[in-house]
Amino acid sequence: MTTEAETDVQDGRDEAFSKWYIDTVLKAELADYTAVRGSMVIRPYGYAIWELMQQYVDRELKATGHQNAYFPLLIPLSFIQKEAEHVEGFAPQLAVVTHGGGEELTEPLVVRPTSETIIYDMLSKWIESYRDLPVLLNQWANVLRWEIRTRPFLRTAEFLWQEGHTAHATFEEADEEALLILKLYVRFIQDELAIPVYQGRKTESEKFAGALSTFTMESLMGDAKALQMGTSHNLGQNFSKAFDVTFLDREGKRDYPWSTSWAVTTRLIGALIMVHGDAKGLRLPPRVAPYQVVIVPIWRKDEDRDKVEPLVEDVRHALGDAGVRVKTDWRDQVTPGFKFNDWELRGVPLRIEIGPRDVDSESVVIARRDTREKTHAPVSGIVDEVHTLLEAVQANLFAEAARYVAAHTSSADTWDELRERLIDPGGFVTVNWCDSKECEIALAAEKATVRAIPLDDREAASSGPCVCCGRPASFRCVVARSY
Amino acid sequence: MTTEAETDVQDGRDEAFSKWYIDTVLKAELADYTAVRGSMVIRPYGYAIWELMQQYVDRELKATGHQNAYFPLLIPLSFIQKEAEHVEGFAPQLAVVTHGGGEELTEPLVVRPTSETIIYDMLSKWIESYRDLPVLLNQWANVLRWEIRTRPFLRTAEFLWQEGHTAHATFEEADEEALLILKLYVRFIQDELAIPVYQGRKTESEKFAGALSTFTMESLMGDAKALQMGTSHNLGQNFSKAFDVTFLDREGKRDYPWSTSWAVTTRLIGALIMVHGDAKGLRLPPRVAPYQVVIVPIWRKDEDRDKVEPLVEDVRHALGDAGVRVKTDWRDQVTPGFKFNDWELRGVPLRIEIGPRDVDSESVVIARRDTREKTHAPVSGIVDEVHTLLEAVQANLFAEAARYVAAHTSSADTWDELRERLIDPGGFVTVNWCDSKECEIALAAEKATVRAIPLDDREAASSGPCVCCGRPASFRCVVARSY
Numbered sequence: 001m002t003t004e005a006e007t008d009v010q011d012g013r014d015e016a017f018s019k020w021y022i023d024t025v026l027k028a029e030l031a032d033y034t035a036v037r038g039s040m041v042i043r044p045y046g047y048a049i050w051e052l053m054q055q056y057v058d059r060e061l062k063a064t065g066h067q068n069a070y071f072p073l074l075i076p077l078s079f080i081q082k083e084a085e086h087v088e089g090f091a092p093q094l095a096v097v098t099h100g101g102g103e104e105l106t107e108p109l110v111v112r113p114t115s116e117t118i119i120y121d122m123l124s125k126w127i128e129s130y131r132d133l134p135v136l137l138n139q140w141a142n143v144l145r146w147e148i149r150t151r152p153f154l155r156t157a158e159f160l161w162q163e164g165h166t167a168h169a170t171f172e173e174a175d176e177e178a179l180l181i182l183k184l185y186v187r188f189i190q191d192e193l194a195i196p197v198y199q200g201r202k203t204e205s206e207k208f209a210g211a212l213s214t215f216t217m218e219s220l221m222g223d224a225k226a227l228q229m230g231t232s233h234n235l236g237q238n239f240s241k242a243f244d245v246t247f248l249d250r251e252g253k254r255d256y257p258w259s260t261s262w263a264v265t266t267r268l269i270g271a272l273i274m275v276h277g278d279a280k281g282l283r284l285p286p287r288v289a290p291y292q293v294v295i296v297p298i299w300r301k302d303e304d305r306d307k308v309e310p311l312v313e314d315v316r317h318a319l320g321d322a323g324v325r326v327k328t329d330w331r332d333q334v335t336p337g338f339k340f341n342d343w344e345l346r347g348v349p350l351r352i353e354i355g356p357r358d359v360d361s362e363s364v365v366i367a368r369r370d371t372r373e374k375t376h377a378p379v380s381g382i383v384d385e386v387h388t389l390l391e392a393v394q395a396n397l398f399a400e401a402a403r404y405v406a407a408h409t410s411s412a413d414t415w416d417e418l419r420e421r422l423i424d425p426g427g428f429v430t431v432n433w434c435d436s437k438e439c440e441i442a443l444a445a446e447k448a449t450v451r452a453i454p455l456d457d458r459e460a461a462s463s464g465p466c467v468c469c470g471r472p473a474s475f476r477c478v479v480a481r482s483y
Numbered sequence: 484m485t486t487e488a489e490t491d492v493q494d495g496r497d498e499a500f501s502k503w504y505i506d507t508v509l510k511a512e513l514a515d516y517t518a519v520r521g522s523m524v525i526r527p528y529g530y531a532i533w534e535l536m537q538q539y540v541d542r543e544l545k546a547t548g549h550q551n552a553y554f555p556l557l558i559p560l561s562f563i564q565k566e567a568e569h570v571e572g573f574a575p576q577l578a579v580v581t582h583g584g585g586e587e588l589t590e591p592l593v594v595r596p597t598s599e600t601i602i603y604d605m606l607s608k609w610i611e612s613y614r615d616l617p618v619l620l621n622q623w624a625n626v627l628r629w630e631i632r633t634r635p636f637l638r639t640a641e642f643l644w645q646e647g648h649t650a651h652a653t654f655e656e657a658d659e660e661a662l663l664i665l666k667l668y669v670r671f672i673q674d675e676l677a678i679p680v681y682q683g684r685k686t687e688s689e690k691f692a693g694a695l696s697t698f699t700m701e702s703l704m705g706d707a708k709a710l711q712m713g714t715s716h717n718l719g720q721n722f723s724k725a726f727d728v729t730f731l732d733r734e735g736k737r738d739y740p741w742s743t744s745w746a747v748t749t750r751l752i753g754a755l756i757m758v759h760g761d762a763k764g765l766r767l768p769p770r771v772a773p774y775q776v777v778i779v780p781i782w783r784k785d786e787d788r789d790k791v792e793p794l795v796e797d798v799r800h801a802l803g804d805a806g807v808r809v810k811t812d813w814r815d816q817v818t819p820g821f822k823f824n825d826w827e828l829r830g831v832p833l834r835i836e837i838g839p840r841d842v843d844s845e846s847v848v849i850a851r852r853d854t855r856e857k858t859h860a861p862v863s864g865i866v867d868e869v870h871t872l873l874e875a876v877q878a879n880l881f882a883e884a885a886r887y888v889a890a891h892t893s894s895a896d897t898w899d900e901l902r903e904r905l906i907d908p909g910g911f912v913t914v915n916w917c918d919s920k921e922c923e924i925a926l927a928a929e930k931a932t933v934r935a936i937p938l939d940d941r942e943a944a945s946s947g948p949c950v951c952c953g954r955p956a957s958f959r960c961v962v963a964r965s966y
Contacts, residue, residue, distance in 0.1 A: 032605065035562070036555045036592065044550035044620070051551065067527035068534065072519045073594070073625055073641050074578070079518070095557070096582040097594065100640075101629035102575055109519065111556070111580065111594070122515065122524055131816070137527070140856075142556055142625065146584035157583075158556050266683055333614065 012104075017223040022152070024273055026398040028282050028346050031152045037131040038157030042266065046153075046347065047288035049269055050160065054140065056192050056287075057162060057264065060184050066164060071118050073142075074109040079117035083242040086116065089209020093145040095157075111144040116210065116235070116261055119165045120243035123257075127167065129248040133257060134177070135167040154227070154483055161265035167240070168259040169249060174258035178234040179455075181262045182215045185230045193268065194285040194398040195219050195275050196405050198428065198478060200452025205440055208261075212236035218451045218478070221274035224408045224426030226451050226480035228268030229271060232262035235387060246292050256333055282347025283370050285397050286390040291327040293319055293386060294343045298336050298355030307356050315352060315364065315382055322383045324390070344369060349393045350386060370396050382462050418467055418479070422448055428480050432473035434466035443479060453477040493906060500706040500757075505635070508755055511765050511829050514635045516902060521633040521640030525749065526828065529636075531773035533643065539675050539770075540747065543667050549619040549647060554601050556625075557592035562600035567724040569599065571685055572692020576628040578640075593629040599718070599744055603726035606740075610650065612731040617660070618650040618742060619917065636753030637710070637966055644748035650723070650740040653730060657741035661717040662938075664745045665698045668713045676751065677768040677881040678702050678758050679888050680712055681911065682963060683935025688923055691744075695719035701934045701961070704757035707891045707909030709934050709963035712754060715745035716827065758884050765830025766853050768880050769873040774810040776802055776869060777831045779822045781838030790839050798835060798847065798852045798865055805866045806871070825850060832876045833869060851880050901950050901962070905931055911963050915956035917949035925951050926962060936960040 025031050030046030042050065058068070059438060074097060081087045095111040098104060112118070144158045153159075164181060168174040182199060189195050197217040201207075208215035211233035218226045240246070240256035249255050276283040286292045297312045299305040312328060321327040325464065327348075329339050336353070343351055353365040367374045370393050377385040408427025412418035421429040433439065433450060443449060453475050454460040462473040508514050513529030524534065557580060564570045566604070578594040581587060592689045595601065606618060607960040629698065636642075647664060651657040665682060672678050680700040684690075690697035693717035701709045723729070723739035732738050759766040770773045780795045782788040795811060802809045810831070812822050819836070826834055836848040850857045853876045860868040891910025893903035904912040916922065916933060926932060936958050945956040 011606050032608070034601065035559060035604055036557050037707075039557060041555065042553040044552050047551050047553055050553075068530050069527050070525040070533075070643065071529055072517050072522035072524065073627065074522060076518060087671050094582075094584070095580050095592075097578050097847055098581045099577075099579040101631070109578075118517065121518055125515070144556065148584070160553065267908075350745035483709070
């Protein structure tokens with residue numbers, strides 16, 4: 001049982017983590033608050049991380065046959081209302097344009113919270129026969145969902161994302177597509193962001209408004225709360241029917257296409273901070289670090305500056321030519337110690353210090369941000385050494401995060417046990433679950449939700465009673481407190 | 484003097500050109516109309532052109548020290564009202580969000596028509612001293628300006644652009660920046676889009692709402708009308724003062740930074756069509772062509788298909804490996820002739836035809852889209868031949884466009900002469916100009932405007948009377964009918 005004292009400790013920890021998160025976002029100049037409630041500015045350093053994420057995802061989506069397009073920002077309110085579950089899910093979050101060009105509009109337009117409706121309206125013009133399928137579209141865009149409680153990157157009214165929208169001739173093809181994208185996302189988040197994910201599907205009440213099934217990836221943040229990292233939906237024929245999109249199949253029979261949608265967002269920048277960050281600030285995985293290496297020249301007197309400059313420039317060029325993203329910090333109004341702190345705060349994976357003695361010894365000091373270990377490396381082999389260390393940092397950040405997940409994953413057979421596990425160790429708790437609305441409500445009272453039902457049938461199989469109501473369970477699943 | 488019959492002919496030509504333009508946009512699947520008045524969908528083929536434009540501009544902006552960021556879509560209405568000229572210019576074009584999350588907002592928010600105001604509000608937090616300058620920001624974003632008459636790409640309510648915003652310690656630095664960007668744009672449009680531009684600055688009444696001076700690039704479309712291709716503004720201290728952005732200079736004195744803003748938009752896709760297109764459709768310059776080469780295999784019987792396939796694949800791989808964007812059209816439900824027309828419509832610079840006889844002769848036919856010339860090329864030297872031809876197409880499209888501009892540039896000393904020149908040859912007419920409001924009104928009655936005052940002082944110098952009022956002219960400038 002949770003005592004009041006325990007709850008206070010928990011709340012205190014939550015508050016401290018939350019404060020650390022906001023401080024890190026602001027001090028590392030990733031984002032800033034604006035005068036517009038719930039909206040943030042993504043500052044250059046934060047945006048550079050997003051661009052590296054975009055490059056990877058965009059390349060992988062194109063390699064799997066998807067094409068980028070751009071659909072309108074403003075959507076007629078009546079479109080949102082065509083799919084029953086969709087409007088129920090999104091109506092409370094809409095921003096509505098009522099006036100344009102100085103006049104009241106005859107029909108209000110909503111700022112897109114997502115683009116299914118406007119895209120299906122177009123597909124009804126573009127799709128005639130099976131030859132036009134599959135349609136594999138993606139869009140990089142801003143979307144807006146009016147949120148009460150916001151936090152930079154994690155939950156803001158406006159955010160940036162890619163939204164994929166595809167249409168297929170059969171249910172099977174659509175389901176394959178939704179799972180293909182899930183795998184693509186998992187590779188992206190694990191390999192590039194160095195964040196372990198738990199894959200699965202959502203329960204009825206947690207799935208996307210209008211979807212047949214929603215596949216999800218869940219990760220644990222540094223406070224042992226889960227974060228939904230991205231979702232991929234099999235929409236069935238729901239939107240095709242709502243927007244009367246039909247096609248002639250190979251037999252000349254008219255049918256509704258089966259479709260999917262899927263997205264990852266700037267929220268992932270928040271995940272990077274919360275998974276890898278420490279008391280000194282960010283720790284960025286090299287693959288999404290705007291600067292992978294920062295060179296800090298060490299000098300006091302001008303003659304020392306003149307002495308180190310050629311070597312600093314040589315190292316910078318050698319690394320730059322080898323494809324390493326490198327920054328040299330020549331600022332003269334701050335000390336080397338200030339610079340060390342500054343770049344540690346910003347999470348640059350490697351720091352190279354070059355002083356007058358290093359010029360004499362033809363070697364430099366390389367400091368790792370993740371372990372804070374320092375090594376001496378001869379200048380002659382600097383490129384290989386940096387590549388090796390960058391790979392080591394990338395691997396170590398993933399390994400550290402994986403250990404954290406392992407330490408914060410447990411299972412529970414009874415309600416009391418579940419309540420305890422949600423606090424200690426926190427994180428993911430595996431339970432038998434009946435899949436009823438009532439049990440989800442009971443779970444919500446514990447500030448927890450079902451995060452994912454395993455995709456693997458054996459893993460999801462249950463023979464025991466529901467941890468909540470004791471009736472026969474439908475499956476084993478993972479529950480957690482979450483963002 | 485223009486007779487009524489002449490006006491009818493002119494109107495007829497305008498209408499035909501306009502119809503050809505829209506037909507080309509729709510048939511080549513660059514864009515489509517949507518249910519939202521004034522908004523378009525940019526379809527994958529059109530968006531791929533935009534991505535190639537983005538890549539070039541983004542790379543050049545980063546190489547000149549600019550950083551990308553992202554500012555909010557929604558801006559408080561009161562912000563827009565802070566700079567007097569700015570609100571006057573943009574107020575009639577605003578889309579206004581009055582409701583969010585089911586409630587009426589206490590202050591309406593506008594969908595950004597441009598982002599100066601929200602950015603300056605942030606700069607007032609970020610800039611403290613001369614050490615924080617220059618600020619060199621860029622944003623890739625959607626913007627919205629309520630337009631009465633719209634046309635895909637050329638003028639739509641919502642469009643995509645990059646908007647640069649910079650702040651500097653001195654007027655001179657800001658002016659240099661505005662001109663640096665103008666040169667960057669000119670290189671982009673001439674070298675990549677193969678479109679000649681006329682550079683200059685705008686008159687008082689044509690400049691950006693809130694700018695000290697606006698630099699512009701003007702090009703002639705295929706109907707001899709001018710199109711503004713992009714602008715770069717020296718904003719002076721107008722926005723700094725309106726948003727109380729100040730900095731401590733080197734002497735410890737508080738001052739307002741000097742700033743610039745500049746943009747190019749998806750309108751440039753419209754320019755590509757109107758400058759290079761012909762009766763068969765698009766003619767894309769190779770540097771911004773999503774596919775630079777399309778391979779059309781020729782076969783009737785299955786055995787012929789089997790025979791040509793290995794060579795088609797070899798050529799595709801060789802070109803792909805050499806960095807050529809290449810597409811193979813294996814569709815079996817349409818004829819080679821249909822494919823030829825289809826890819827000509829889409830403006831692919833080179834078509835390679837490969838049939839059974841080509842396999843025997845180890846050579847292929849390459850057809851140029853621009854001149855429609857065909858050449859035979861041995862397979863062994865295909866990569867070099869394609870590179871040479873792509874460069875030739877790029878150069879030829881620019882040369883053709885430059886000849887068109889030369890044939891549609893004239894000068895006029897009297898009002899009657901000007902009115903005649905505006906119709907025959909049309910295009911740019913150079914005149915002496917007094918720079919008065921009244922003369923601009925008289926010019927507007929001829930459906931023309933001052934497009935640009937030359938940047939070169941000697942070119943702009945005038946000793947004659949104003950072509951309109953006869954008073955001493957302030958400068959020589961270029962007038963034209965325009966989009």
